Amino acid sequence: MSARAGVDTVGHGGVQRSEIRGPIDCDVHPTITSTRVLAPYLSDFWRDSLVERGIDSLDSISYPSDAPITARPDWRNHTDEVEQLCTQVLDRWDSQGAILNCLYGVQLVFNEDMAVAFARAVNDWIAREWLDRDSRLRASIVVPLQNVEHAVDEIERCASDRRFVQILVLASGEMPLGRRNFWPVYAAAQRHGLPIGIHAGSAYRHPVTSIGWPSYYVEDYASQSQAFQSQVASLICEGVFAKFSELKVVLLESGVTWLPGFLWRLSKFWRGLRPEVPWVDRSPLEIVRDHVRLTIQPLDAPDDPDTVRRIIDHMRSDDMLLYASDYPHWQFDGDRNMPPGIPTDLVRKIQVDNPLATYQRLNEDAP
């Protein structure tokens, strides 16, 4: 998938495509319609348990299937989702690659053993039924964070397949992601050159807002950015980036425009509260510029190009944004896959250069 090398890829249906140097789509979602899909990838015990216990679905209420955000109307009906993604998203916008982030509810399960069984099944399903079908596809490793040892084992099991380019966790889990409990995961991530992708969503161990449970889905979805803020603060203040100096974190479907204001606040208060976290030896603003990346859908900005330009300017970095369609989530209509107002000279950086700089495994040729 190297931008310099220009790789031959096989589109669905065996069509040869060459010299594709289009965008790298850093956030697309394969849908698991039923636990039955995973049955071939489960052990006999868990396969029978699906039937005997009536475990039909691990769908999360983070993306209720009928909610408008969950799928664009023109992406709802398909007989073959791999084909739909490859034609409707990759071919459509000439993408040279896409990273699959599977949001199935593996992280919601309380039983640690069931969680690891499903995580393994999901990762094997992705490898066999997605990655094997189109050489442009890459994926994140779904990890059962319920048990850090299990999560590290799953990373070790999958990392040798170089098509896995990231480790996927949810924005809201059992506890803040900076806590040292999780550090073996970050050590594994750094060891294998895998960014940590934090995606919107919750394991529902806690209310989805810091003030308690909201009544409506719109509140749940909109408040995801609060969780991202808390995770960014946790990772910085607990010293994750001081300890793992090579680690990259990608905020997926986080929205973007909240970041400058939040960083201003965090950096301002760090100036007075620095002695509490002496390992944070430079402004959080600088740490985020070095370690944190964000996908551009949703951007959370009006269509006015001047406003968008000012927001991008506030980030004070050209390196932080990564192109994403957020397929099949309904973030935009038609072919408006780039938000209006992104400066022309930034488009290639966002679409190609920044993804390649963030995901070192994308610079390797397809296996």
Added chain:
Amino acid sequence: MARHVVATTKEIPLGGRKLVEVAGRPVVVFNLDGEFFALLDRCPHKGGSLCAGTQTGLVESSGPGEYHYSRRGEIIRCPWHAWEFDIRTGKSRCDPRRMKVRTFPASVAPGAELLQAPPAATTFAVTVEGEYVLIEA
């Protein structure tokens, strides 16, 4: 730059501080282990009086969970937003290159010397027996 006598050494004991006025400006004088340091008493952030702040040490870290605490009493924290300033250099801890409080050279001179070469200003009588803190401003 003129020399100003601002205090007797006895007025600012070890670890002590005194707020004085020098050429119309508020200046805080610290005694660190017998060495005197003078800072403009106005935080470069919002103007808080550093003299009213807490004197503390420098906490550094070689990694998460590591606290290296040194130079006790050599850091002054502004009482308003707790920004730390190095009393020896005036440099802030959060942004030492760009954010610093103005410093003034401070020294000690015996009264006998001051009586021979009178400084620009003094608010009290200099005697031949005494020792005095001088600030250049």
